[in-house]
Amino acid sequence: MSDVALALGGASFDGLVNIEELAGQGMVTLRGDLSDTTIISAVKDVFGVTLPGTRETAFDGAQGALWMSPDEALLLCPYEEALQRADELSAKLHGSHALVVNVSDARAVFRLKGVMLREVIAKLAPVDMSPDAFTPGMVRRTRMAQVAAAFWMDDANTARIVCFRSVAAYMFGILSVSADDASAVNHFTR
């Protein structure tokens, strides 16, 4: 399915950063012991990446894995492949104690682009966004204002934010307000 019905139909905003609702992202929740070698190798087989360490990400092109907690990972792949890959991983883990669920439709994904993205996020999430504390390769599962969220940086000027689908409009609203051109804090930049 290339024309996934997004929560906001692909909304976008330009301010301190560019904000864009991204097209469907395949997402599979894995609950299990992330240090279990059976689980690690099954994930490697199906999603092509080695499960990341605490608060880290692992990417291989469109495939990836985000650390969510010591017993939870969020696995990424193209939207169209998520269900099949979830089934495949589930099958490989048959007999292991693990739960694999396709959650691709449960979420909305936003991309922030621009040098001020650290500041926009720091207005909403209780996270140290300074460049020496948060870098590409890391993920934070936290809250933004009043809703649960996770985010990571693809590169120095790009971040992706995941939230529940039902609060996509709220997330877009708080991000847009926080990215208002007249509200720069200039805390991370001079």
Next chain:
Amino acid sequence: MSTRVHFQGRLINRDRPVSFKFNGTLLNGYQGDTLASALLANDQMLMGRSFKYHRPRGVVASGSEEPNAIVGLGTGNRFEPNQRATTTEIFHGLTATSQNHWPSLNYDVGIVNNLLSRFLSAGFYYKMFIHPRPFWKHIYEPFIRHSAGLGKAPGAESRDADRYEHFYAFCDVLVIGGGVAGLQSALTAARAGAKVLLLEQTAHLGGRAPVDGGTIDGMDPDAWVAKARAELHALPNAQIRTRTMGAGVYDHGYVLGYERLTDHAPEAAGPRHRLWRIRAAQIITATGAIERPLSFAGNDIPGVMLASAVRDYLVNFGVSPGDRTVVVTNNDDAYRTAIALVQAGLKVPAILDARPEGGGALMDEAKSLGIRVETGAAAVKVKGSKCVHSICRGVQAGEGEVLEEIFCDAVAMSGGWSPVVHLWSHCGGKLIWDASQATFRPDHDRAPTSHDGNPFVIASGAADGAFHLNDVLQNAANAGKTAAARVGAEKGDAAASSGEAQGEAPLVPVWMMPQGAKKQLRMKAWLDYQNDVKVSDVQLAAQEGFESVEHTKRYTTLGMATDQGKLSNINGLATLANALGADIPQVGTTTFRPPYTPISMGAIAGEARGDIFQPIRKTPMQGWHEANGAHWEPVGHWRRPYAFPKAGESVHDAVKREVLATRNSLGLLDASTLGKIIVKGPDAGRFLDMLYTNMMSTLKVGKCRYGLMCSENGFLSDDGVVARIDEDTFLCHTTTGGADRIHAHMEEWLQTEWWDWKVWTVNATEQFAQVAVVGPNARKLLEKLGGMDVSKEALAFMDWKDGELAGFPVRVYRISFSGELSYEIAVPANLGRAFWDKLIEAGQEWNITPYGTEALHIMRAEKGFIMIGDETDGTVIPQDLGLDWAISKKKDDYIGKRAQARSHMTDPKRWKLVGLETLDGSVLRDGAYALAEGTNENGQRNTQGRVTSTYRSPTLNKGIAMGLVLNGPDRMGEVIEFTAGGDDIAKAKIVNAVFFDPEGEKQNV
């Protein structure tokens, strides 16, 4: 007469005049003025009236400690009461109004309270208004409400015109205060390599040093401040935020900073305030010190000011408080004010120094300038009303005999300095009494401690009791070095700058002037200006047995005004100590609580207003609902359609239409909001057996079962249908509002009690859109869509199956909350809208009717199904609702089982669920009580039950209700009375709660 002088004014720009309004009069100031300095420049010494006696009051201080000069700022949507003129930067078009006066600032009728002041002493309210009792409500309270209160509340219809935001920041060392101490601490910590953030509440760095003089590293203080700022700016690990107050220090290095971005430029774009939510490993409080007033009669008359404030207005703003200023002091620092005034060409008729020996080098300098110095002297009283007329000199050791009347138009007083220990104290830092300086200062051995038991706050400079310029700098450098070392930053040179200033002779504590002042003088000697608390009030409280400083504070209202006693605290407790014959440290201070000065509600709310006040959760079909006129109902954070009224149709009629269409043909419900939690693992069955009251482990794969969940206390908490997906996997439906709560409940038990059970859970609520297709034609519609077999044989009541319908991947549950033939169909959320549209289109031939939550509620009530939140309220157990059939007798345990065995829970007198039918077909009131004979001890009518759900049933065309009634199930057919508003009653018959299709024939086809 206060006025602008033609030189000095380091903070104002005389090339930039600014016009503003005070009480409707257009006045002029300069860019850089505070409202207080600009008013003084316009000879507007009278700035407000006091809270209790409505006495005329002028500005007394120059900073955030100001108790008197508080005004209403702005108009309409930007009106804000109780703003300090001393911390308000003026701008073009500023509008300020004085407070607490009627009809005008100059002529106030409330001043009559002043004449009654000897009747309005400490504890007056408590004593006076006790009797007669009814007078309180009808006479006393309205009177007090009218005359009390400072600022007006903003208009009821006004809406804050601005927006606000939060910002989360993290640092190694947070320095609060940008005076020379804060700058030195920040420099030392930053040079050592620590990540430093410095907050300064005003627009300017440097604090008092540039006004007080001396040199730092041989430089003028202003030059040193500029150099320090430049160095910090160049360091990549240091940040400075001005106009940002450190408002509060909390556990584990959490600090709130309050940044005022556009208060000085309200038309500027962007947020007005920003609340900084800071985590700091170490906090340095470089918050300076506050000068204390002296307690002499008439010390509240406009024109009597703190000596430091007089100096500030002169040096910073080029404003003189009067031509002739008498200085009254117990210390050397106030001499600086006299010297500055004389050097500015103004007159200082005398310095009244309470110390028998007088002061040191500063006194000599004053004398050399020709200023008359009287030692061992006291201000007996100040004469004047709206301005100072003269001051009467006596001897400090005496009782108040007047030796001389000195004519003057201003008085500069100084009772010594108190370190600002508020932020040190917010999180538990303790104080010690420093007798040599007559002040409380931080006790280094009892600093606030963090999670690891180690101190995380360090006081710096004057806030630590270091007052000489060089002591300030050395102390501050030590603070910076200690903080940096605690975060492991120890590189570089920790040497401090060196300060040079004149040495000072010690002060002599003066808590009453003169020390033996007679009662009529003590009754005019103010401690707390804003709340009108005098020396005599505190003494009276002590006399009446109030020994604790906290009790005295509440009894006299000392320190309870908007300024929270910044000027009155030490003087008040010293007065109390003297009255009790106790030592000051024995009496101690009251508690310092955040915020340091009031912060705006907008800053606390942050971005949360308007559309983003709170998240509103939306299902994938929300757009259709909006386009089709949904009348909304909030359910948790969701908005669900209550009904879909058509053009010209009332909501009530729409509900009726929706119920009848569903019962007679075909209805459609967006059930996406129901919680869907996946529970998997070898112990999943065992786990669900503990969570639900009934047995879930025996459920067969492919089947559904309704279940109840209780809290540990036995009360019904949630309900829903559980489907067994495979041997190890269950899907638990929860109520709409319960999804997150129940998921958290599951995780809590798994993580804290049954951590060794092999169970995983995932809240998959939002992965699926779910649609209930309901009514006698439901199967026909699904068959028309084509795909999976939905016949009774293939998909019986309480079965579920995966398959396809009209090409959509679906999971279909044959469950019914309406009593009709019903399929609940889950599709991936992104397909939800398309699937809904398909159903609407294909269902036209059966008049498919989307229905809302009210039709849902009515249909379930017709069937006698309970609703969490209607039949339950946190005090109801399943047994009350006749749900014993859903409570397994075979299980050893489930959450709530033990509680349900307790005597009160098994009491046969617990009200039980029944159906209720009015005799005349009318609808009972929601929540109506069933009346019983007699009254209780409070004279209220006894009750024997209450209505939990009540509707007009379109199907049965009469009122139906459910309720909890004493012995209800045993009283079938009995008629009882219910409240019906006022004295009206409604009679209703107790009946079976299942009003419609009791055999369940309609759903099982």
